[in-house]
Amino acid sequence: MGRARRVVDADPENAACGCFGENGSISLRTMAAERSDPKTIRLPGRLLKRSFFEAPPEQVAPRLLGKLLVRRTPAGVIAGRIVEVEAYLGPHNDPPDPAAHSHRGRTPRNWVLFGPAGHAYVYSIYGLYYCMNISCEEEGQAGSVLLRALEPVMGADRMARNRGLAQGAAARALACGPGCLCQALEITRPEHNGLDLLKAASPLQVRDDGFCVPEALVTPRIGIRHAAERLLRFAVPGCNCVSGPKPGTKGFSGARVSIG
DNA sequence: ACTCGGATTCTCT
DNA sequence: GAGAATCCGAGTA
Numbered sequence: 001m002g003r004a005r006r007v008v009d010a011d012p013e014n015a016a017c018g019c020f021g022e023n024g025s026i027s028l029r030t031m032a033a034e035r036s037d038p039k040t041i042r043l044p045g046r047l048l049k050r051s052f053f054e055a056p057p058e059q060v061a062p063r064l065l066g067k068l069l070v071r072r073t074p075a076g077v078i079a080g081r082i083v084e085v086e087a088y089l090g091p092h093n094d095p096p097d098p099a100a101h102s103h104r105g106r107t108p109r110n111w112v113l114f115g116p117a118g119h120a121y122v123y124s125i126y127g128l129y130y131c132m133n134i135s136c137e138e139e140g141q142a143g144s145v146l147l148r149a150l151e152p153v154m155g156a157d158r159m160a161r162n163r164g165l166a167q168g169a170a171a172r173a174l175a176c177g178p179g180c181l182c183q184a185l186e187i188t189r190p191e192h193n194g195l196d197l198l199k200a201a202s203p204l205q206v207r208d209d210g211f212c213v214p215e216a217l218v219t220p221r222i223g224i225r226h227a228a229e230r231l232l233r234f235a236v237p238g239c240n241c242v243s244g245p246k247p248g249t250k251g252f253s254g255a256r257v258s259i260g
Numbered sequence: 261a262c263t264c265g266g267a268t269t270c271t272c273t
Numbered sequence: 274g275a276g277a278a279t280c281c282g283a284g285t286a
Contacts, residue, residue, distance in 0.1 A: 086267070099267070109282055127280025129268055146267055179268045224267055 041077055043070055044153070045209030047198050053117035057087035057136045057143035062234040062259045064134070064145055066213035068153060070205045071185040078158050078185050080150025080175050081211065084242045086221045087232040088133070090114075090142035098226035102142035112194045113142040120204055122182070122193040129179030132187055134197060134206065148222070148233075150175035150184070151241040159184040172241045217247065219254030231255075 045068055053060055064082050071078040089097035090113070096103055101123065102113045112121040113135055121133040121144055133144040152159055152174050157167055159174040162184050175181040182188070187204065197206045217235040220228055222244050235242040237256060245252040 088267075101267080104283080107283070123267085123282090124280070125266065126268055126278075127266095128278065131267060133267085148267085177268070221267070225265095 041072075043072070043077065043205070043207060044068055044079065045207040047200060048118070048206050048208050050116070050118050050198055053134060053136050053198075054138055055136060057089060057145050058232060060134075060136045060143075061085045061087040061145045061232070062216040062218075062257070064206075065216055065234060065236050065259070066211045068207045068209055069147065069150055069181075069185065070154075070207050071187065072203045072205070073186060076155060076158065078155035079153045080159075080181070080185070081153050082147060082149075083151050083236040083239045084147075084149035084244075085234050086146040086148060087234075088144050088146060089232075090137065090144075092141055093143075097230075099221065099224040099228070100142070100144070102144070106142075110142070113144050115139055115194075118196060118198040118206070120187075120192050120195045120197055122187060122189040124189055125179065130182040130188055131178040132182055132192075146178060147181055148178050149235075149241050149243050150181055151239060152184075162186055174241075176241055177243045214258060215256050216259050217242075217254055218257050219244070219252070 048067065052063070062085075064085050067082050068079050069082055088100035088102070090100065091103050091105060101110045106114045109123065110121065112119055113133070115135060116139045117136050119135045121135055122130050125131050131146060133146050136143040136145060152171050156171065156174060160167055160169045163169075163174060163180065165173055175184040192204055195202055195204050197204055199205070213236055215237055217237045218231045219233045219235070220231060221233045231254070237247075247254065
């Protein structure tokens with residue numbers, strides 16, 4: 001992969017608006033804090049407010065692009081910038097969303113989706129991987145956003161190790177896809193399902209460092225059977241850490257929209 | 261109790 | 274592009 005990656009300052013005051021280099025990379029510079037004591041470490045940016053997530057998932061999803069998913073562990077911090085998401089609509093919507101885990105109502109598996117906004121819904125898939133959603137809307141309404149891909153920001157070496165890849169593996173191989181993302185950040189259902197992502201003490205947080213993504217690529221969702229035609233997948237245009245078909249290639253359908 | 265299939269990923273052709 | 278790996282929740286009986 002190219003080495004001329006664009007560097008963006010982590011400080012919200014100095015954060016630039018989202019522009020992507022030729023290789024589609026938006027990596028932050030690796031911070032010295034990455035290797036410090038996790039108890040005294042300063043995490044990048046600030047926690048998002050609950051109100052950010054108290055909205056319909058099709059609105060939250062595009063706004064989530066460019067935000068940071070931060071994983072604190074005793075061994076250090078792993079973080080990535082969210083570059084691809086999908087919205088899943090709660091059963092109160094008309095028309096309903098048959099692809100959503102919540103579409104048949106509350107169950108022992110999906111109860112987090114019906115709880116307050118800003119919490120992690122982690123489920124296992126194919127007996128092999130985990131996928132992570134963030135709950136949206138007010139308590140009782142089950143909209144959510146699936147995190148599909150991150151661009152590595154901190155702890156890329158650790159992410160590579162978690163993924164069984166060599167040190168220095170391509171950035172796009174680390175967290176490109178919902179299963180890969182959880183593997184890279186050591187996110188599991190037993191440990192993280194139901195966690196509040198908006199608490200400073202949480203091992204899993206969503207933060208905003210001021211990085212702004214002005215436009216999103218809107219496409220059909222990937223890998224689902226029902227309601228596959230609905231345009232509820234959102235990605236950062238030009239970012240090569242995004243999964244799925246690329247614009248201009250066979251199999252791509254979608255459009256650019258500005259994020260409000 | 262039993263069956264079915266999945267918001268995936270990797271490997272091989 | 275196809276097929277395998279592999280578990281558990283959900284639906285049906």
